[in-house]
Amino acid sequence: MVYKYVKMLRLPVLIVGSYVVLYAALHFGGCGGGYQAPEFAIDLKPGTITLPEFQVDKKGIHLIELAVERNMPLDDLECLLEFPREKNPSLEPVVDIEWTLTSGNSMVATGSSRKEKGGGWGQYIFRTLGRFDGVPRIPYVLELTILRDGSALAPANPRIVLDLYKDDYIREIIIPRTKAYFIVAIVAIIIAWLAAFLGGPVYVLLRRRCAHLQENAPQTEN
8 A cells, every 4th residue: 555655656756856956956056156266355555565476266357356345334335445326425435556467477467446447246345446367277466556545445354356257157167067967967867767667677577587597597416
């Protein structure tokens, strides 16, 4: 009786289980994470800063971003970072940074925050300073020239983050990881279905074959 109910529930359980496995593969494959962008805490007092040597893990466009924590009023942070949505006229923007990226004795790229007005919001607030075409396993050194005193952002613990551009992040990390998770999920589903529908008959055939071989095996005399 129990076997009858198990047999009846086998198909719906497999269908639901397959859906859950595929959903989990696509969900975890498409989640962020798995890539650690180089970042360095900085002091925004006027002067020149040379950051430690770093490398990138993926090929593609990398953003040079000033990141700050959201531990100050949002309106104040947006004004200090010079975002278009200025809500506090009493605060002047403090971000005015020129940068030069080198590798060995060669200059890779140079730019200024004056030419970039983009940014992003999340756990941190990001103000884009520039971008460069990164290549893995090549040592880079970033030099910053801070032209305006940004000490007002000190409570927000400013840092420089060298993050892979969104489109390249999707192409280099999200898509390959999702494909890998999806393939593993498909293989697991196929094995589960084969085990559920062929496991019983195959087991019976193997037992019959073994019994047949034992019956026909030559008997040894003592």
